[in-house]
Amino acid sequence: MTTPTLVEIGRQEEQGTLRQRWSHYFVLLYGLLCLIIAINLRDSTINATTNYSDVTSGIRAAYPMTWVIDSDGPYVFRVRDMARIGFKTSIVVDTQPVSLSTTTRNLVDALSLDRGNTLTGYRILEIDDAYTLPDDTPATAVTYTYVNVEVSPILQTLPSIVEGFDVIAIRQGQAVILSFLADASVFEEQRPVMDRFLESLEF
Amino acid sequence: MRATVPRLITPPSDETPTYPYARVWRNFALQFGVLGAVTIALYVTDLLGLRLPRTLYLPAHVALALLPLGLWFLFSWLPERRSTEPRVGLETVLIVAALAASGAALPLIGSVFQVERWLPAADPVTRIVGFTVTLGALQEIVTYLVVRSLAWENWLRVRADALAYVGAAAVGYATVFALNEALNGASAPPAAAFAVFNWVALSFAPSFIVGYGLGEARLGTPTAFLLVLSVALAALIYGVTTTLRAALVNARLGLTVSAPSPLIGLAVDVGVLAATGLIVALLIVNSERRERERLLRG
Numbered sequence: 001m002t003t004p005t006l007v008e009i010g011r012q013e014e015q016g017t018l019r020q021r022w023s024h025y026f027v028l029l030y031g032l033l034c035l036i037i038a039i040n041l042r043d044s045t046i047n048a049t050t051n052y053s054d055v056t057s058g059i060r061a062a063y064p065m066t067w068v069i070d071s072d073g074p075y076v077f078r079v080r081d082m083a084r085i086g087f088k089t090s091i092v093v094d095t096q097p098v099s100l101s102t103t104t105r106n107l108v109d110a111l112s113l114d115r116g117n118t119l120t121g122y123r124i125l126e127i128d129d130a131y132t133l134p135d136d137t138p139a140t141a142v143t144y145t146y147v148n149v150e151v152s153p154i155l156q157t158l159p160s161i162v163e164g165f166d167v168i169a170i171r172q173g174q175a176v177i178l179s180f181l182a183d184a185s186v187f188e189e190q191r192p193v194m195d196r197f198l199e200s201l202e203f
Numbered sequence: 204m205r206a207t208v209p210r211l212i213t214p215p216s217d218e219t220p221t222y223p224y225a226r227v228w229r230n231f232a233l234q235f236g237v238l239g240a241v242t243i244a245l246y247v248t249d250l251l252g253l254r255l256p257r258t259l260y261l262p263a264h265v266a267l268a269l270l271p272l273g274l275w276f277l278f279s280w281l282p283e284r285r286s287t288e289p290r291v292g293l294e295t296v297l298i299v300a301a302l303a304a305s306g307a308a309l310p311l312i313g314s315v316f317q318v319e320r321w322l323p324a325a326d327p328v329t330r331i332v333g334f335t336v337t338l339g340a341l342q343e344i345v346t347y348l349v350v351r352s353l354a355w356e357n358w359l360r361v362r363a364d365a366l367a368y369v370g371a372a373a374v375g376y377a378t379v380f381a382l383n384e385a386l387n388g389a390s391a392p393p394a395a396a397f398a399v400f401n402w403v404a405l406s407f408a409p410s411f412i413v414g415y416g417l418g419e420a421r422l423g424t425p426t427a428f429l430l431v432l433s434v435a436l437a438a439l440i441y442g443v444t445t446t447l448r449a450a451l452v453n454a455r456l457g458l459t460v461s462a463p464s465p466l467i468g469l470a471v472d473v474g475v476l477a478a479t480g481l482i483v484a485l486l487i488v489n490s491e492r493r494e495r496e497r498l499l500r501g
Binding site: 023045 | 316337347
């Protein structure tokens with residue numbers, strides 16, 4: 001008795017020449033290289049900074065290169081992301097002379113009273129008294145929110161919810177108030193900008 | 204007496220051998236021509252004050268985004284069916300390219316490359332490099348991978364086949380991006396038509412070069428670097444065209460009145476399509492002539 005033999009008739013697969021195989025490897029390598037360059041270029045462009053230095057207030061910091069700086073308001077300087085649609089993400093730096101007995105908590109209370117009267121729907125979300133700046137300076141951090149209404153009625157925009165993050169520190173009779181403000185929907189996404197700003201800050 | 208039977212010799216035939224494949228360049232030219240004509244017609248009707256109501260913008264945008272697909276079926280897919288040696292699997296390549304664009308390219312652009320965040324405000328050199336290594340390289344790698352995985356082994360018989368398959372992949376890729384823009388954009392139909400033509404030009408023109416590279420690598424005996432060079436050059440053309448077009452089309456900031464120049468954008472698109480098409484056509488003719496000579500030499 002003979003066992004049946006199975007004969008498979010199929011198309012012969014072409015393996016390609018060695019040169020063809022290498023040409024495919026090179027394309028895949030090129031794709032990988034482009035991905036690395038793209039991510040590197042993206043990060044270096046997004047995180048590119050410009051240095052700010054003010055001898056009078058003794059503050060030096062690096063802010064995002066594409067943001068617009070102004071020092072015409074009641075603050076030392078303010079930088080804003082003017083390319084953003086809606087509320088412009090901002091970092092505001094202010095200084096204030098204080099007495100020896102003043103604590104950061106006193107300043108937080110004063111700021112909260114003032115903002116409660118001037119900002120719509122102002123609410124404090126969190127106060128962290130044990131916050132420290134990257135150079136180990138003790139500080140108080142406050143997270144809060146309020147409703148921002150466009151001043152110009154021509155813009156016809158809906159009010160937006162703004163989330164803020166203040167860092168208040170005292171050194172040598174001077175309090176430094178650093179405020180980071182962003183639309184609540186992008187606050188967490190934009191927060192690393194403030195972290196990098198704090199890392200570059202010298203006062 | 205013997206009758207002589209005249210010997211008849213068949214005269215040499217003057218008939219040229221029938222080209223068994225569908226004509227790729229003619230079909231592409233018809234597609235671009237009709238799409239360009241529709242774009243200009245919409246622009247002219249807008250100038251004459253004939254405008255669609257805003258409620259019809261979305262259906263009009265979707266129809267415009269699907270127009271390249273319809274034209275491809277009309278001028279590329281149907282002629283294939285009528286040719287002696289039709290190319291098989293063109294629609295498969297188109298669908299897989301569209302799925303890759305929708306499932307891989309769009310999410311990668313949105314979550315990883317995020318070009319809208321950093322490239323529009325960058326300096327020209329960074330923009331060229333940025334668009335080349337992000338959108339350009341991604342598009343050409345997707346086109347290459349789709350054609351390589353589906354058509355490489357069995358469907359590339361002549362060099363023009365590679366062009367037909369990258370053309371199908373380009374239509375699928377461009378349709379997904381045009382639909383994405385149509386569903387998210389709020390522009391008027393003429394602006395949407397210019398955008399659709401731009402997507403088609405940006406998908407086709409660099410892909411011609413990838414098609415040449417694929418055809419040569421499969422059927423010729425080029426250096427192992429030719430394929431990667433063709434992909435890299437195609438990505439670079441994408442980057443340069445995008446940057447150049449934006450610089451020429453967008454309204455300038457200044458004290459005088461300025462407006463976008465969509466016709467210049469259309470001219471750039473047509474110029475890139477014509478230039479890359481002509482160069483690739485000449486390269487293919489040259490490659491085929493050299494191959495014929497090599498075969499004749501034995």
